[in-house]
Amino acid sequence: MAFEDLLSEVGDKRTFQNLQVFSLAIPLIFIASHCLIENFTAFVPEHWCWVHLLDNTSASLNISGNLNFSSILKLSIPLDTNGKLEKCHRFFWPQWQSLAPSVTGQNLSQLEMEPCVDGWVYDQSIFTSSIMTEWDLVCHSWKLKSFCQSIFLAGILVGYLLLGYVSDRFGRKRMLPPSYLMLAISSTGASFAQSFPVYCCLRFLLGFSISGIILFGWKLVIEWTTSQHRPLVTIILSLSISLEHQFLGILSHGIQEWRKLQLVVSAPCFAFFLTSWWLPESARWLVIHNKYDDALKMLRKVAKINGVKDKILTVEALRSTMERELTATQTRYTILNLVRFPILRTRILCMSFARPWHPTGMLSYGLSLDLQNLGSNIQMLQVLLGVSAFLSRVGALFLMNRLGLRTTSVACLLLAGLFILPSAFLPQGILRVVLAILGISCIVVCVSSNTLYFNELLPTKVRNTCLGFIFLGEQIGSVLAPLVNTLRQNIPALPQIIFAVIAITASFAVFFFLPETQNQPMPDTIQDIECGHSREEARPREEGDRAVKISQF
Known part of the structure; x- marks a missing residue:
């Protein structure tokens, strides 16, 4: 009997498991919202140079329909090559002749101009404020928006690097x-930040705390779930993340001031801090660290919550049950040890390349954090993306069962690239939005597939070590995503071209270098993949054990 048999004994699909999944799924909606909230809190409105002819009253008016305001802008602001008002320059002197109907922008293009030395005036018709308007992060400072986004994602990266060890050393629940608490304090503090550097520091701590919740919370739920129910739990938690798109889109319709929006999304995190105390520690982690008495207490507590009659469990019985699994954990490998195995090395390198471009990596953040490039109604775009992501994760179940994991991954990566590439050359409009949504939907299906696919490609003995290296590449891709978007200043279509090429290249890498795992056993040892064992040839773990473990979905 293995540890999962003990989970079945105390109830593997009852009240405790449902409450545990629910206690993580609800916070994930708010936690994931912080990843995309800067679509709204860092919104860049239409803006022009402040000119001395504007007084405080006229500057605060809504721009549309104000004839006096429009006239002042026309005589003070030059036109760009597209015939629109310049955002970052103004005439050195007011050009009263510009109000004459016969005067065009070309007539005024040679007149002396200067930068916006007195600041800017912003259109408040969509959002009354954002960090861009609060700290004037426009014109020569526009790259600071992408820099701030990368700092947040760097916080997640550092969290994964440091907190993985902390999780294994001190436990999940503790x-x-x-x-x-760190999430609640840093996110709430960001809504009161009085300077951009302080805001960036708080966003870094926010990202750091998010990685901790994902590592500790997700592991805690998974380790209390049997392998039979893990795919369903994974899909449920993924669907809750998809709901943050709709949540943010609807919320931003009613809250147009960035500090209030940040505060509303952050305040519930204090409640999540309080509700997280009821969760029991992972009994599996306690056993591995020789804390058998505590593990028995946790198992009995879960059995009581599930209404299962108390089983007669002793430390000796628990130690005997876990003897095989504890033996498998004695040998430790590092990435440097693993690269000596050719097939495993090829799989790790291929997955390390493919993984960063998934929805939690470069492609996701590169597209999802750039909604303003698709259209002005970003609230509606956010809701549409959420609906498409939700439906895509549901459809992923059907595709994985019918097509297999590798075929699903290859097809979705290829289609994502083919949808994104033409959208780079289209103007803002319905067609561009449709192609972008289709591309992101393909990526969502791909990540749902690869969550299982990559686990089935790696041996059980070294799976966490390999995935840790792969997830590191994913987070590096995430950090780079906002910086890639800054290349739009040079060539407007360049970021989408880069994303499309990466997706297409990753599809070929998966197709040529990774095998299909449908109806194949999950490898337990490195030798299982180096020797090319099939399901029928899979070696038992020890002599006399002829049962082959089937991977279930």
């Missing part, structure tokens, strides 16, 4: 409430 570190989960502090992560919620």
Whole structure:
């Protein structure tokens, strides 16, 4: 009997498991919202140079329909090559002749101009404020928006690097409430930040705490779930993340001031800090660290919550049950040890390349954090993306069962690239939005597939070590995504071209270098993949054990 048999004994699909999944799924909606909230809190409105002819009253008026305001702008602001008002320059002197109907922008293009030395005036018709308007992060400072986004994603990267060890050293439950508390304090503090550097520091801590909640919370749920139910739990938690698109889109319709929006999304995190205390520690982690008495207490507590009659469990019985699994954990490998195996090395390198471009990596953040490039109604775009992501994750179940994991991954990566590439050359409009949504939907299906696919490609003995290296590449891709978007200043279509080429290249890498795992056993040892064992040839773990473990979905 293995540890999963003990989970079945105390109830593997009852009240406790449902409450545990629910206690993580609800916070994930708010946690994921912080990843995309800067679509709204860092919104860049239409803006022009402040000119001395504007007084405080006229500057605060809504721009549309104000004839006096429009006239002042026309005589003070030059036109760009597209015939629109310049955002970053003004005439050195007011040009009263510009009000004459016979005067064009070309007639005035040679007149002396200067930068916006007195600041800017912003259109408040969509959002009354954002960090861009609060700290004037426009014109020569426009790249600071992408820099801030990268700092947030760097916080997630550092969190994964450091907190993975903390999770294994001090446990899952013990570190989960502090992560919620850090999330609540840093996110709430960001809504009161009085300077851009302070805001960036708080966003870094916010990203750091998010990685802790994902590591501690997700592991805690998975380790209390049997392998039979893990795919369903994974899909449920993924669907809750998809709901943050709709949540943010609807919320931003009613809250147009960035500090209030940030505060509304952050305040519930204090409640999540309080509710996280009821969760029991992972019994599996306790056993591995020789804390058998505590593990028995947790198992009995879960059995009581599930209404299962108390089983007669002793430390000796628990130690005997876990003997095989504990033996498998004795040998430790590092990435440097693993690269000596050719097939495993090829799989790790291929997955490390393919993984960063998935929805939690470069492609996701590169597209999802750039909604303003698709259209002005970003609230509606956010809701549409959420609906498409939700439906895509549901459809992923059907595709994975019918096509297999590798075929699904290859097809979705290829289609994502083919949808994104033409959208780079289209003007803002319905067609561009449709192609972008289709591309992101393909990526969502791909990540749902690869969550299982990559686990089935790696041996059980070294799976966490390999995935840690792969997830590191994913987060590096995430950090680079906002910086890639800054290349639009040079060539407007360049970021989408880069994303499309990466997706198409990754599809070929998966197709040529990774095998299909449908109806194949999950490898347990490195030898299982180096020797090319099939399902029928899979070696038992020890002599006399003829049962082959089937991967279920």
